[in-house]
Structures are given as C-alpha cells and as structure tokens.
Amino acid sequence: AAAGSAGAQTPVPTPARAPTPPTRAQDSAFVRQHYRKLEHQIVMRDGTKLYTVLYVPLDAAPGRRYPFLMTRTPYSAGPYGAENYRLRGPGPSRELSEEQYIFVYQDVRGRYQSEGQFEEMTPALPTAASDKARRRGPKGQPAPHDESTDTYDTIEWLLKNVPNNNGRVGIMGISYPGFYATASLPTAHPALKAVSPQAPVTDEFLGDDARHNGAFFLLDNFDFTNYFDVPRPQPVAKYEALFKSQPADAYQFFLNLGPLAGANAPQYFNGRARIWNEYLQHDTYDAYWQARNIRPRLTGVRPAVLVVGGWFDAEDLFGALHTYKAIEQQNPGATNRLVMGPWTHGAWSRPDWSRFGPLNFGANTAQHYRQTLETPFFNHYLKDKGAFNPAEATVFNTGTNDWQTYPAWPPKAAAGRSAYAGANGRLAFAAPAADEKPEEYVSDPAHPVPYSAGVADGRNNEYMIEDQRFAAQRPDVLVFQTEPLAEDLTVAGPLGADLWVSTSGTDADFIVKLIDVLPADTPAPVPNPDELLMGGYQRLVRAEVMRGRFRQSFEHPTAFVPNQPTEVKYELPDVLHTFKKGHRLMVQVQSTWFPLVDRNPQQFLNISTAKAADFQKATIRLYHDAAHPSALTLPVVAP
Numbered sequence: 001a002a003a004g005s006a007g008a009q010t011p012v013p014t015p016a017r018a019p020t021p022p023t024r025a026q027d028s029a030f031v032r033q034h035y036r037k038l039e040h041q042i043v044m045r046d047g048t049k050l051y052t053v054l055y056v057p058l059d060a061a062p063g064r065r066y067p068f069l070m071t072r073t074p075y076s077a078g079p080y081g082a083e084n085y086r087l088r089g090p091g092p093s094r095e096l097s098e099e100q101y102i103f104v105y106q107d108v109r110g111r112y113q114s115e116g117q118f119e120e121m122t123p124a125l126p127t128a129a130s131d132k133a134r135r136r137g138p139k140g141q142p143a144p145h146d147e148s149t150d151t152y153d154t155i156e157w158l159l160k161n162v163p164n165n166n167g168r169v170g171i172m173g174i175s176y177p178g179f180y181a182t183a184s185l186p187t188a189h190p191a192l193k194a195v196s197p198q199a200p201v202t203d204e205f206l207g208d209d210a211r212h213n214g215a216f217f218l219l220d221n222f223d224f225t226n227y228f229d230v231p232r233p234q235p236v237a238k239y240e241a242l243f244k245s246q247p248a249d250a251y252q253f254f255l256n257l258g259p260l261a262g263a264n265a266p267q268y269f270n271g272r273a274r275i276w277n278e279y280l281q282h283d284t285y286d287a288y289w290q291a292r293n294i295r296p297r298l299t300g301v302r303p304a305v306l307v308v309g310g311w312f313d314a315e316d317l318f319g320a321l322h323t324y325k326a327i328e329q330q331n332p333g334a335t336n337r338l339v340m341g342p343w344t345h346g347a348w349s350r351p352d353w354s355r356f357g358p359l360n361f362g363a364n365t366a367q368h369y370r371q372t373l374e375t376p377f378f379n380h381y382l383k384d385k386g387a388f389n390p391a392e393a394t395v396f397n398t399g400t401n402d403w404q405t406y407p408a409w410p411p412k413a414a415a416g417r418s419a420y421a422g423a424n425g426r427l428a429f430a431a432p433a434a435d436e437k438p439e440e441y442v443s444d445p446a447h448p449v450p451y452s453a454g455v456a457d458g459r460n461n462e463y464m465i466e467d468q469r470f471a472a473q474r475p476d477v478l479v480f481q482t483e484p485l486a487e488d489l490t491v492a493g494p495l496g497a498d499l500w501v502s503t504s505g506t507d508a509d510f511i512v513k514l515i516d517v518l519p520a521d522t523p524a525p526v527p528n529p530d531e532l533l534m535g536g537y538q539r540l541v542r543a544e545v546m547r548g549r550f551r552q553s554f555e556h557p558t559a560f561v562p563n564q565p566t567e568v569k570y571e572l573p574d575v576l577h578t579f580k581k582g583h584r585l586m587v588q589v590q591s592t593w594f595p596l597v598d599r600n601p602q603q604f605l606n607i608s609t610a611k612a613a614d615f616q617k618a619t620i621r622l623y624h625d626a627a628h629p630s631a632l633t634l635p636v637v638a639p
C-alpha cells in the first residue's frame with residue numbers, strides 16, 4: 001500500500017539519454033581518501049562468526065552520523081584484506097556511492113569467509129515469536145537461527161560497535177542477495193528502516209530459478225548448483241573448470257547428457273552437488289520447497305519496502321512480482337512500492353541500460369531508476385534527505401517504451417478478455433463454435449523444441465524477447481493469431497492460460513507463449529548488427545511452462561488419462577505491454593522448451609530417476625470447441 005499514489009496509468013516522460021561517466025565516488029583513489037575499510041567477524045547468537053566488511057566515511061566534521069546500508073550475499077563480500085577496496089566504489093550503486101553511508105557487506109553462513117553451513121534459501125524459523133524467545137533456544141543447545149536472526153544480530157552489533165552511526169539501517173540486494181533482503185523483514189530489528197528486495201529469489205519450485213510450476217530449469221540448475229556446492233574456504237570452482245568439455249552447443253550437450261541422472265556421471269557432478277541432488281530428490285512441492293518459500297512469513301512488516309524487478313528477467317521475475325504481492329496482501333498498512341523496468345536480471349544496476357537486443361528505450365532506464373527511485377528511497381528513510389513519494393507501482397510499458405504509474409499493481413481496472421484458439425490458426429476474442437476439431441502434434445523428447453534459435457553454450461537472456469518464427473515453423477508448435485488490431489490493446493497484469501488438452505501418454509508439459517507480431521512494413525532497427533528482419537517479427541512478450549502432472553496440485557501430482565480431454569489452467573507472469581494498432585496477437589503452444597526446461601518423459605513416473613527408455617513420444621491434442629475452449633485471458637486496461 002502506498003500513501004499519495006499518483007493516478008492510474010500516468011505516462012511518465014523518459015528523460016533524454018545522458019552519458020554515464022564513472023562517478024567521482026567510484027574512483028578508487030577517492031574511495032581510499034574518503035572511506036576507511038574495516039573487517040569484522042561478527043558473532044551470531046549461536047556463536048557462528050560472519051565475515052562483515054564496512055566502508056566508513058572519513059569525515060572530520062564533528063557530530064556527523066551516518067546510516068548503514070547493507071548487502072548480505074552468498075557471492076562474496078570481498079575483496080578481502082584491509083588494503084583491498086571494492087573496485088566499483090564503496091556503495092552498491094554508483095549513485096549511492098555519491099551519498100555518504102556506512103556501507104556494509106556480509107558473507108552469509110558457509111560462504112567465503114563466514115563460518116557455518118550454507119543452506120539453500122535458508123528456511124525461516126517456524127515462529128514469529130519475540131526475538132527474545134528466539135535468542136535462547138532449547139536448553140544446552142545453540143540458539144536457533146535463520147536469515148532474519150543473522151540480520152538482526154548483525155544490526156545489533158553494528159549499532160553498538162561502529163561509531164558515528166545514526167541508528168538506522170537499510171538493506172538491499174539483487175537476486176540471492178534480494179532473498180536476504182526479504183528475509184530481514186520477519187521480526188525485523190527496530191533499526192531496520194528501508195529494505196529493497198530486487199529480483200529476490202522467492203519460491204524456487206513455483207517460479208524462480210530452480211523450477212517453474214514444477215518443471216525443472218535444466219540449464220540454470222546445471223550451472224548454478226555447481227557454483228553453490230564448493231565448501232568454504234576454498235575458492236569456488238568455475239563452471240568451465242568443473243566442466244572441462246564446456247558445451248559449445250547447449251542443446252546438443254544436454255541431449256547427449258540424456259536423463260537428469262546423467263549429470264551425476266563422474267565427469268560432471270559425480271554425486272558431489274548437494275543442491276542439485278536436493279532439487280531432484282524433491283520433485284513435488286513438498287516440505288523442502290514449502291519451507292523455502294518466505295512469503296507466508298512476510299507479516300508484520302515495519303520497514304519501508306521497495307521491490308524491484310525486470311520484465312526480461314530470466315531468473316527471478318516471479319520473485320519480484322510475488323514478493324511485492326505477498327507484502328501487499330499480508331500488510332495492508334505497510335509502505336511497499338513496486339518498480340518493474342525493461343530489464344534483464346539485475347540490469348538496473350548497470351551503468352547504462354538504454355537498449356536490449358533490437359529494443360531501444362531511448363533513455364538510460366537504469367540510471368533513471370537509480371536517480372529517481374532507489375537513491376531517494378534510502379536517502380529519505382535513512383537520512384531524512386528529500387521526499388520519497390512515488391506511485392504505488394512504477395512500471396515500464398514494453399510496447400510503448402515509456403514508464404507508467406499505477407495506484408495498484410496489477411491495476412484494479414484491468415478487465416479479463418479471453419483470446420480463444422480456433423480453427424485454421426485463428427485467435428479471437430469470441431468463444432469457439434460447438435463442432436471445432438482439435439489440433440494435434442507429436443511431442444518427441446528426442447527432438448525437443450529449442451527455447452532459442454541458433455547455437456549457444458549457455459542460457460541467453462534474449463530468449464525472453466526472441467523472434468519466435470523459428471518455433472512457428474516446427475510441426476510440434478501450435479500457432480494461433482488474431483487479425484491485425486484495429487486499435488491499441490494494453491495488457492497489464494498476470495495472464496491466465498486455460499487449455500483443454502489430451503495426451504496419448506500419462507504426463508505432458510505445456511508451454512504457452514504470448515507474442516506481439518509486428519506488421520510486415522516495420523523498419524529494421526538502426527544499427528542492425530544482427531540483421532534482424534522486423535517485418536513479421538514474432539516478438540515474445542511472455543512465456544511460461546506448466547508441468548501437466550501438477551495441474552490440480554503442486555503437492556499431489558496426478559497422471560493424465562490417455563487421450564481424455566483435460567483442463568490445464570495456470571498463470572503466466574505479469575506484463576505491461578501495449579500491442580499497437582496494426583500488430584497481431586499470437587499464442588503458441590508447445591510441449592518442450594529445451595534445454596531451458598528438462599524433458600518430460602511423457603509418462604507419469606519419477607522424472608529425477610527416469611531412464612532413457614522412459615522418454616516416449618506422445619500425441620498431444622489441443623481442443624477448441626464450445627465444450628472445451630482453450631484461451632489465454634489478458635488483463636486489459638484502457639489505453
């Protein structure tokens with residue numbers, strides 16, 4: 001909720017593109033002259049010591065006090081050693097580096113120079129009881145801890161031991177550090193005043209890095225879980241070092257790897273990747289995943305919150321949207337704002353983000369955000385410097401390339417309009433006739449639909465806006481499109497897929513993609529290094545996978561009855577996109593998205609232990625008759 005939100009859909013002019021030279025505070029000589037670096041091992045309530053580094057402003061003026069601005073990270077609080085300063089300034093952003101804070105970085109448990117055991121998405125303690133009670137723990141045993149208590153203990157120590165602090169603390173972090181920012185909120189220390197979870201990992205089974213709607217994100221998991229499984233204090237092995245035969249073509253590499261169990265071959269994980277094994281062992285939304293979903297704990301939120309996410313974030317788009325939503329729903333009085341920009345994972349922290357692939361935003365959107373939202377947020381709540389009163393939601397429209405503000409997200413005025421699949425590839429806003437015959441395709445795990453055209457050795461970000469013509473050409477991808485639009489159509493909020501399908505097998509994945517088809521006379525971008533043909537470009541706006549076995553419950557999967565029409569309903573993450581007059585809306589449906597997502601054997605069996613022979617072709621049908629309409633519901637707002 002927000003006080004003083006601006007009116008609905010107010011277009012905010014994007015400022016002219018400004019050059020982004022390094023700031024004065026990012027110059028390392030300047031930093032050394034104006035900050036002192038201090039390293040501490042701060043003792044937590046259970047005796048574990050966490051490595052914490054501080055950059056303290058050296059300011060001769062007597063009586064000047066500074067707030068703390070902290071980031072807790074599994075990615076290293078280094079560089080280590082009193083003489084080695086952060087290369088990119090003392091602060092987490094170039095703009096914040098220009099402000100004076102006591103900047104704090106901490107290695108979380110079990111990472112780099114901190115003691116303890118690293119836990120994947122540390123489960124929050126089951127009780128929100130008073131902090132005093134949590135301090136004691138059962139008799140003779142160490143006090144229980146989670147990320148909230150580690151943050152609390154760190155803040156307590158900082159307030160008592162660092163001179164010239166003003167008694168206020170802020171926390172920010174992107175991605176995993178975004179999770180640690182969120183995790184500071186339950187039973188927060190009273191001195192914690194401002195928290196910004198940015199692309200925070202939030203629910204690894206439902207929508208963040210590990211799985212989406214239960215489907216396993218193969219490319220990212222194979223890469224990330226290696227990184228997280230090297231014990232302290234040895235240096236973390238690089239992806240390339242562990243995988244000596246680094247795949248030049250990820251599609252081919254993962255096909256050759258075969259079933260998921262192949263990753264534990266001696267030349268790869270060899271059983272050593274603890275988190276990979278955990279991810280696979282827990283193949284339903286069981287207690288393991290539920291304990292790692294921080295959302296139910298987000299009650300009683302007192303600090304001001306600024307949640308930040310990117311529309312093109314291939315990792316934690318879900319996390320940003322759903323962290324905001326959970327805080328909003330569970331804390332009606334809290335100050336909780338949302339910013340969604342035209343960004344890939346963390347792109348708002350880059351010096352310049354004026355373009356992405358063929359998209360040209362005409363302005364440095366990252367700098368604009370940092371100058372008008374992030375820096376004022378911390379300055380206001382931690383220093384009483386300036387006002388902070390933006391709209392509830394500041395959201396970039398990816399179809400018109402401008403910022404818009406809303407008093408609520410998703411906008412309350414959005415009205416669901418269903419785009420129905422029909423015969424001959426038709427997509428229409430009218431329900432289908434009674435007797436339409438289903439479409440069908442053969443989904444073959446041996447020839448899965450690639451998630452991206454071309455050859456690449458890892459997961460790219462561009463797939464999130466990629467031209468889908470390569471997919472439309474395949475016989476195992478269904479394509480439905482509208483006539484050219486007679487007027488602009490703006491979609492704001494989550495999308496609802498509602499499919500009537502059948503499979504000749506007993507399980508199947510469904511990937512639904514919403515696409516903006518550009519008119520044939522669309523000019524190519526200038527410059528055009530990738531030689532893109534923009535006329536007819538099938539620009540991906542949003543896509544999401546559903547592992548069919550979870551259509552009724554993520555905890556209790558259900559097999560399909562072969563060839564029986566079955567409803568599969570699920571949500572695709574939000575968009576703010578105007579489909580312009582003359583463009584077409586397109587929906588594509590397919591059953592593989594490889595190797596972004598692992599292959600479904602299309603049999604109802606344990607995919608983590610499946611053998612090569614278990615992966616079988618299946619005939620998939622998509623129905624679009626009056627009794628079984630298949631549709632994508634779009635939250636439409638007035639232009």
Ligand code: PG9
Nearest residue numbers: 175176201209224315316
């Ligand atoms: N999204 C990232 C991540 C989450 C979980 C495991 C590994 C990586 C991140 O960038 O932090």
